[in-house]
Each structure stands twice: as structure tokens, then as C-alpha cells.
Amino acid sequence: MIRRISAIAGAELRIALRNRWILIATSLMVLFSLALTFSGSAPTGALGVDLLTVSVASMTTLSVYLVPLLALLMSFDAIAGEVERGALALVLTYPVSRGELLVGKLVSHLVVLSLAVFLGFGIAGLAAWLAGGASGESLAALLRLCWSAVVLGASFLAIGYALSSVARSSSAAAGLAIGVWILFVVLYDLGLLGALVYDGGGFFTRKIFPLLLAANPADAFRIFNLSGTGKVALASGLAGATTGLPGWAVLVSMFGWPLAILALARLALKRVEP
Amino acid sequence: MAAAAEDKDDMLEVRNVVKRQGPRETVRDVSLSLRAGERLALLGHNGAGKTTLIRMILGLTRIDGGSISVFGNRPGDGRARRITSYLPESVVFHKSLTGLEQLALFARLAGQPVKACAPLLERVGLSDAANRRVGAYSKGMRQRLGLAQVLLGRPRLALLDEPTSGLDPISRHDFYGIVDDMAAQGTAVLVSSHALTELEARTNRIAILRAGRLVAMDSLDNLRRRAGLPIRIHVRAADGHADEVAGSLGGSRMNGCRVELSCTADQKMARLKAITALGDAVADVDVVPPSLEDLYRHYAAGEAGS
Numbered sequence: 021m022i023r024r025i026s027a028i029a030g031a032e033l034r035i036a037l038r039n040r041w042i043l044i045a046t047s048l049m050v051l052f053s054l055a056l057t058f059s060g061s062a063p064t065g066a067l068g069v070d071l072l073t074v075s076v077a078s079m080t081t082l083s084v085y086l087v088p089l090l091a092l093l094m095s096f097d098a099i100a101g102e103v104e105r106g107a108l109a110l111v112l113t114y115p116v117s118r119g120e121l122l123v124g125k126l127v128s129h130l131v132v133l134s135l136a137v138f139l140g141f142g143i144a145g146l147a148a149w150l151a152g153g154a155s156g157e158s159l160a161a162l163l164r165l166c167w168s169a170v171v172l173g174a175s176f177l178a179i180g181y182a183l184s185s186v187a188r189s190s191s192a193a194a195g196l197a198i199g200v201w202i203l204f205v206v207l208y209d210l211g212l213l214g215a216l217v218y219d220g221g222g223f224f225t226r227k228i229f230p231l232l233l234a235a236n237p238a239d240a241f242r243i244f245n246l247s248g249t250g251k252v253a254l255a256s257g258l259a260g261a262t263t264g265l266p267g268w269a270v271l272v273s274m275f276g277w278p279l280a281i282l283a284l285a286r287l288a289l290k291r292v293e294p
Numbered sequence: 295m296a297a298a299a300e301d302k303d304d305m306l307e308v309r310n311v312v313k314r315q316g317p318r319e320t321v322r323d324v325s326l327s328l329r330a331g332e333r334l335a336l337l338g339h340n341g342a343g344k345t346t347l348i349r350m351i352l353g354l355t356r357i358d359g360g361s362i363s364v365f366g367n368r369p370g371d372g373r374a375r376r377i378t379s380y381l382p383e384s385v386v387f388h389k390s391l392t393g394l395e396q397l398a399l400f401a402r403l404a405g406q407p408v409k410a411c412a413p414l415l416e417r418v419g420l421s422d423a424a425n426r427r428v429g430a431y432s433k434g435m436r437q438r439l440g441l442a443q444v445l446l447g448r449p450r451l452a453l454l455d456e457p458t459s460g461l462d463p464i465s466r467h468d469f470y471g472i473v474d475d476m477a478a479q480g481t482a483v484l485v486s487s488h489a490l491t492e493l494e495a496r497t498n499r500i501a502i503l504r505a506g507r508l509v510a511m512d513s514l515d516n517l518r519r520r521a522g523l524p525i526r527i528h529v530r531a532a533d534g535h536a537d538e539v540a541g542s543l544g545g546s547r548m549n550g551c552r553v554e555l556s557c558t559a560d561q562k563m564a565r566l567k568a569i570t571a572l573g574d575a576v577a578d579v580d581v582v583p584p585s586l587e588d589l590y591r592h593y594a595a596g597e598a599g600s
Binding site for chain 1: 349352353354355356372375376378379380382383384385386387388390391395396399400402403404405427443
């Protein structure tokens with residue numbers, strides 16, 4: 021089993037390297053992180069935190085948009101594309117299970133994502149440290165940002181596989197992926213915001229809103245990083261939004277989503293007739 | 295293993311298989327069997343159900359009726375997959391991988407040593423291109439790479455779906471050479487094609503599908519005999535004798551000097567005698583036996599309402 025999974029992951033990695041996906045994803049992350057770190061360096065003095073702390077807060081916001089997008093771009097074609105090319109039919113005549121195929125692809129895509137995230141945030145973090153100092157606390161926040169971004173990516177990779185299995189064609193899968201991205205990352209928050217304004221600080225705001233916020237993996241990621249350490253929360257201004265939210269809710273959402281959606285993707289893949 | 299015990303030699307046993315797509319039956323009540331070392335050509339027009347049948351044998355498509363056994367295993371289960379290999383009609387490998395890398399991936403999936411790959415590439419004539427990316431391969435080269443993965447681990451059943459469509463005649467010939475080698479080593483080989491040519495005729499048996507139904511399955515000789523297609527005789531009359539020749543032989547007159555006759559195999563000698571008896575009135579005679587194409591058309595297109 022391990023041999024087959026690693027064979028698929030190895031081939032996928034090679035493909036990602038050859039078609040420049042690793043390069044594109046990593047340079048995107050480095051570029052945006054550096055830009056945000058230095059354009060967002062103004063409030064350090066006012067808030068009394070070091071530059072790296074502010075940088076982590078900015079990069080968290082960046083990740084909420086960019087990581088799901090990268091993950092969906094990598095995964096939307098994973099199944100539908102292979103069905104279209106006829107490659108899935110051939111692979112499935114080999115003694116490899118659909119689950120092994122899915123895990124193999126997931127492993128390779130997680131490696132690509134980790135490279136992009138750790139390099140991108142690492143380089144930006146290093147630059148912030150050199151330019152404006154860092155502390156043990158802000159370094160921990162950076163590390164926390166990195167691995168939780170990969171976990172966030174896993175959720176959206178799994179969503180991409182599920183969409184790719186359900187879609188009839190690669191282009192339909194791409195459309196669905198964009199739709200999911202807009203829904204989870206943009207519209208969801210706008211909807212919540214609208215509800216907050218309408219509610220005006222009532223029951224919804226105090227009880228339901230925090231749970232709904234945690235239920236979205238992208239928002240769970242945001243809360244996890246922005247309210248994780250007091251200083252980052254201060255730098256982000258999210259400190260007040262999540263009072264009344266139990267600590268476990270965010271973790272359950274962050275780790276539960278990738279596993280649940282991966283199981284869903286496995287079910288969807290089972291029904292695919294290559 | 296109950297099915298295998300019945301007949302140890304039957305690698306593949308297809309019984310009364312049915313496939314429905316919506317209200318239409320795309321494969322209707324097809325039965326066939328294939329023994330170790332046997333080569334079977336599966337012929338039929340596009341849409342006759344060849345690919346669907348092959349996909350059902352592979353377990354890629356659900357069966358709606360009947361049963362398939364691959365050496366006693368259900369199609370698509372682990373053991374069946376280990377002993378079966380498949381060449382899809384159009385192989386689209388990932389263009390960023392090299393031929394060797396693509397084959398190595400298949401070897402790992404099949405549980406075969408990766409070092410087996412280089413000799414296989416040599417066997418199909420791809421040694422020089424082994425380290426080039428598949429994206430730069432011609433259609434023929436991709437087809438050869440596809441054949442190389444069929445040979446991985448000496449399968450006991452090989453299903454080749456239109457393997458030679460789009461290949462030049464020399465490649466086609468090489469291709470069937472490798473098929474013959476596989477059969478000689480005991481692999482049961484099923485080759486589908488949309489035509490009957492010299493190469494398909496070299497297989498042990500020929501099965502012909504028409505609109506999802508198996509209309510014939512036999513050796514070439516028996517198919518020929520059963521079809522009983524007429525032999526055509528072209529007679530060219532000497533100048534000025536055309537009417538005389540046409541009148542006495544009773545054939546149809548084509549133009550100024552040609553007369554066409556047709557007869558069955560056992561009437562052939564009698565007809566030739568009658569022609570030679572006309573002496574100088576006949577300038578030339580051609581005897582044209584039914585071609586492979588005629589034979590295929592007879593079965594596959596349902597000519598003569600068989």
C-alpha cells in the first residue's frame with residue numbers, strides 16, 4: 021500500500037515540479053508575504069508589538085484568501101482531468117485502490133503547499149525579524165501560522181477532489197472550485213457581517229455568530245491564528261469577535277473539515293466511472 | 295475458484311453479458327471464452343460495443359446481466375487486476391513525465407521491479423526516447439509506450455482496445471509480432487479492431503459484434519465457409535465476341551468487352567471449364583475470391599441478412 025501511495029505521490033510531485041506548479045505557488049507566497057510584511061509595518065509603534073507580530077497578522081489574512089485558492093487550483097483537475105484523458109481507467113486496471121490514489125495525490129499536493137507556505141512565510145518572517153525584531157512569542161505565532169495554513173489547505177484540497185469527482189468535466193470542476201472559493205472565503209463572511217449588522221448585538225451576535233464563524237474552515241483558521249496570541253489579536257483587531265466561543269470549536273473545525281471532506285471525496289470517487 | 299475448476303484453460307469466461315445505457319442495450323447477451331495462449335480478434339464498427347465489453351471485463355463498467363470470470367475472479371477485483379493488462383484505445387499519458395518514468399510508475403503500481411522497465415522499452419523500440427517527455431512523443435510512440443505497460447509482469451490476460459488504429463503499416467506489423475510473442479508465452483490476448491485485415495486474420499479466432507450482439511465467432515476458414523460468399527469471375531471477351539460470350543455464360547455484361555460472373559466455391563471449376571470451352575472468343579479471365587473486407591462486411595453490416 022505504502023509503495024503504491026508513494027509511487028503516485030512521487031509521480032505527482034514530479035509533474036508539479038515540471039509544470040512549474042511548485043515554482044508558481046512558492047513565488048506567489050513569497051511575493052505576497054514580503055509585500056504585506058513591509059506595507060503593513062506602520063502600526064508597530066502604536067501597538068507596541070514587534071514587526072514580525074504585525075507581519076503574522078497580515079499573512080494570516082493573506083492565507084485565508086490565497087491558501088484555499090492555491091489548494092483548489094491544484095486539486096480541481098485531479099480526478100476529472102484524469103477521467104477526460106482516459107488515464108484514470110488505465111490506472112484503475114492496476115492493483116491500486118481508489119483510496120490509495122486519492123491519498124497519493126493528497127500527499128504530493130500537501131508537500132507542494134507546505135513548500136510554498138513554509139518558504140513564503142519563512143522568508144517574509146525572516147525579513148521582518150531582521151528589519152524590525154522578533155520575540156519568542158512572535159516566532160511561535162509564525163510557526164503556528166505555517167502549519168495551520170497547511171491544515172487549511174488540506175480542507176480545500178479535499179474539497180477540490182470531491183468537486184473533481186462529482187463534476188462531469190475538468191472545466192465544470194474548475195467552475196465549481198471557483199464557486200466554492202467565493203462562497204467560503206468571500207460570501208460567507210459578508211453574509212455573517214450582514215447578519216451582525218441586522219441583529220445589532222442580540223442573541224445571534226453573542227451565541228450563534230461565533231459558532232458559525234468557527235464552522236467555516238477558513239474563518240476557523242483566522243480565529244486560530246489571530247486570537248491565538250494576545251499580541252497578534254491586538255494587531256489584528258479580532259480580539260472582541262470571538263469571546264463566547266469555546267476553544268475546542270476552532271480546533272474541531274480546523275481538523276474535522278479536512279478529514280470529513282476527504283471521506284466525502286472518497287465516496288464521490290467511488291461512484292466515478294472512469 | 296469454482297469457475298476455474300470447470301475448465302483450467304479458460305482465462306476469460308464471458309456468459310450472456312448485457313449492458314444497458316438508458317433504455318438501449320449496448321451489449322446484448324454476449325458469451326465468449328478465451329484460453330491461455332489464444333488470440334481473439336474482436337471486430338465491429340464504432341459503437342458496436344467492443345470497448346464497453348472490454349471495460350466490463352476490466353471491471354471499469356458495471357455489468358447489467360450475465361457474468362464474467364477472469365480465471366475464476368470477479369472482474370476488477372484485486373486478483374483479476376493483477377493478472378490482467380489493458381491498452382486503452384487512445385493512450386493519453388501525462389505529458390510532463392518521461393516514457394521511463396511513466397512506465398516505472400506503472401511497474402510500482404503493479405508490484406513489479408522498476409528495473410524491468412528499460413528492457414521493455416527496448417522491446418517496443420522506445421529505448422532512444424526513454425528519457426524524453428511523453429508530451430514530445432508521436433501517436434505511434436505513445437501507443438508503443440502503452441504496449442510496454444501491457445507487457446509489464448507477463449500478464450495472463452491482455453485486452454488491447456484498437457491498438458493499431460492510427461499506426462503505420464510497419465508499426466502495425468511489429469505490434470502483432472509482439473502480440474504473437476505474448477500468446478506464445480501463454481497470455482490470452484483479446485485485440486479489438488474496427489476492420490478485418492491480414493493482421494487480424496492471423497489470430498486464432500475472430501469474433502464479430504454488431505449492434506451489441508455477437509454475430510459470429512470462429513476461425514477465419516470457418517467464417518469463410520459459413521458466409522458462402524460468391525467468387526467473382528471477370529471475363530474479357532476478344533474483339534467482337536462480347537455478345538457471344540455473355541450469351542453463352544449468362545453473366546452480366548459490363549462494357550464493350552467485359553463480362554462478370556459470380557459463383558459459389560464448388561461451382562468454380564465447372565464455370566472455368568465452360569469459359570475455356572469458348573476458345574478464342576475469350577481473351578482473359580480473372581478469378582477474384584471474396585476479400586477479407588467482403589467477409590467482414592457480410593457479418594458486421596448484416597449483408598445477406600445473416
